[in-house]
């Protein structure tokens with residue numbers, strides 16, 4: 073995939089009427105509907121400011137949750153308009169349009185003046201969005217003269233507002249999407265070596281494509297988290313009652329063979345933090361060595377593995393991390409994930425954290441600001457790391 077896409081800095085945006093896809097799918101309090109974390113809104117502010125400073129008029133479009141093509145008031149974007157107004161500061165009142173592509177929306181879009189910002193209602197209230205309906209894409213496009221995609225979190229979806237619309241308007245990326253492509257695309261295409269990739273999280277099956285794509289590019293793969301036990305079992309070790317994907321044992325074995333034939337290293341845990349179960353009150357024990365005794369499950373990498381991984385990360389010039397090393401949500405099983413996050417924060421090279429749970433862990437432990445890049449997209453960053461084409465990126469104009 074070509075990651076080198078035109079951005080709003082490469083074209084003249086002055087005075088333009090712009091349809092901009094953003095990812096304002098922010099977490100909300102179930103009872104009150106209040107926004108509990110506005111990071112996704114804040115991340116788009118630099119792009120919005122850049123465009124407003126150049127007298128553009130903005131029509132913002134986003135989804136929220138999964139309304140499945142129906143209007144659901146609890147998934148309205150109305151509260152987001154107020155929060156964005158606050159983040160943009162005085163002089164930038166964001167108007168909210170409860171219509172999406174009807175007469176009302178079109179009239180309001182036509183009346184926008186330079187410097188105005190309007191947020192459309194949740195685009196997934198319309199069934200045509202997820203169906204990538206060309207008619208909906210054309211209706212959206214008819215309100216503007218330029219399309220800007222700044223929604224990395226939904227760039228792996230071929231929907232009307234993320235990809236379809238680009239057939240009808242010149243299309244470029246916003247500053248947030250450009251930053252994601254530069255960081256993630258950079259480690260894929262031109263990593264400084266040694267290049268260390270750390271993979272964890274619950275399942276091997278979620279990371280098959282990533283392992284396959286990165287084994288050729290990385291020098292060392294560090295594997296922790298629930299997925300490590302399938303690899304340990306494939307290597308012949310006992311893993312007690314730890315997570316194991318029987319149907320992936322063969323693949324894990326093949327990957328280890330492939331690594332050896334390419335002269336790459338795959339490092340697995342050499343000790344573990346285990347417990348009898350994940351139930352409250354089950355006491356954690358440290359198990360030295362690779363083998364986990366019957367009756368115990370591995371729930372975090374052990375201290376020796378933490379040291380080993382820390383050393384590898386310290387020697388790397390590029391580090392990419394996706395997936396926690398253990399059940400980091402519980403303090404007793406979070407040390408390994410801390411170790412990796414700390415080692416990356418201390419590394420002076422390029423450090424890139426995939427989105428989702430891994431970004432949440434880096435944030436929670438206070439290390440996010442010391443990474444080169446923390447991705448805002450979980451599914452999108454995984455697909456990109458698998459080497460797949462993201463429809464929301466592929467549809468944008470290439471740089472010359």
Ligand code: AMP
Nearest residue numbers: 273274275297298370371395398399400
């Ligand atoms: P993923 O979404 O695949 O990145 O997986 C993240 C989830 O994996 C987190 O919620 C962790 O609690 C869980 N996880 C990590 N290590 C383990 C483990 N050893 N056993 C069970 N779950 C794990």
